[in-house]
Amino acid sequence: MQLSPAPSSMPLPGIGPQTALFLDFDGTLVDIAPQPEAVQVPADLVPLLRQLERRLKGALAVVSGRQLADLDGFLGPLQLTTAAEHGAHQRWPGGKLLRLASPDLRELIRQTTALAESHPGLHVEIKPASLALHYRQAPELEALCRQFMAEAADHTSGVELLHGKSVFEVKPAGISKGSAIEAFMRESPFAGRLPLFAGDDTTDEAGFSAVQGLGGQGIKVGEGATLARYRCATPKALRQWLRAACDENTTGSIRP
Numbered sequence: 384m385q386l387s388p389a390p391s392s393m394p395l396p397g398i399g400p401q402t403a404l405f406l407d408f409d410g411t412l413v414d415i416a417p418q419p420e421a422v423q424v425p426a427d428l429v430p431l432l433r434q435l436e437r438r439l440k441g442a443l444a445v446v447s448g449r450q451l452a453d454l455d456g457f458l459g460p461l462q463l464t465t466a467a468e469h470g471a472h473q474r475w476p477g478g479k480l481l482r483l484a485s486p487d488l489r490e491l492i493r494q495t496t497a498l499a500e501s502h503p504g505l506h507v508e509i510k511p512a513s514l515a516l517h518y519r520q521a522p523e524l525e526a527l528c529r530q531f532m533a534e535a536a537d538h539t540s541g542v543e544l545l546h547g548k549s550v551f552e553v554k555p556a557g558i559s560k561g562s563a564i565e566a567f568m569r570e571s572p573f574a575g576r577l578p579l580f581a582g583d584d585t586t587d588e589a590g591f592s593a594v595q596g597l598g599g600q601g602i603k604v605g606e607g608a609t610l611a612r613y614r615c616a617t618p619k620a621l622r623q624w625l626r627a628a629c630d631e632n633t634t635g636s637i638r639p
């Protein structure tokens with residue numbers, strides 16, 4: 384399927400009792416920050432997600448590249464249904480945990496850590512099933528990081544490379560945000576509902592493809608070519624749409 388600019392003037396789709404809602408975290412629920420740990424969670428986000436989860440009778444999940452512990456740290460005390468690490472680590476309704484893959488990343492960790500030590504500005508984020516090499520503080524090193532991570536991924540069994548916002552990530556092959564959403568959609572309370580997925584990055588395109596293949600809609604937050612049919616300008620505007628959906632008198636159909 385070809386990526387195209389999503390229309391920006393259409394009102395966002397309504398969130399109703401038959402919606403299954405899937406939400407990316409960085410760049411979607413919260414603004415992008417200079418470093419992964421510097422993200423600011425707006426004070427009203429956790430109450431908003433709690434209210435939405437209740438209204439949707441549990442059919443809400445966070446779908447993120449982050450590791451589960453980080454998401455829980457940012458969104459605590461909430462522990463939402465979650466697909467973490469691009470779907471490799473899942474928490475299902477009721478709390479059951481599922482780890483779909485655990486590639487051996489020891490050599491990759493050794494190599495990327497050595498690279499970051501010799502290049503100030505690079506940051507290695509080590510997660511249980513994946514690894515991110517961040518270059519937001521050294522954008523001039525993008526080409527070096529690309530080549531390094533492509534070669535490293537080639538030499539690591541069972542992984543594939545993603546390019547996100549100022550980051551190259553190695554994650555388990557064959558698992559994506561799309562496959563995680565499809566898995567949730569086969570089970571209660573998601574099954575039989577219309578899925579909506581909001582995300583901001585290239586790594587969210589698999590999620591847009593999955594929800595639209597199931598008759599739902601993708602919402603791209605921010606700029607850039609996308610498969611998503613809807614667009615919302617900023618995380619703040621997305622949160623306003625979510626808040627509107629919590630208001631009894633609206634279906635959430637606001638303009639982005």
Ligand SMILES: O=P(O)(O)OC[C@H]1O[C@H](O[C@H]2O[C@H](CO)[C@@H](O)[C@H](O)[C@H]2O)[C@H](O)[C@@H](O)[C@@H]1O
Binds near residue numbers: 417449547
């Ligand atoms: O799927 P997401 O929830 O969007 O997570 C994707 C990655 O997000 C984080 O990195 C990105 O956000 C950082 C904080 O805003 C930013 O500094 C970095 O440049 C971005 O790439 C996170 O650190 C990664 O683990 C996630 O995979």
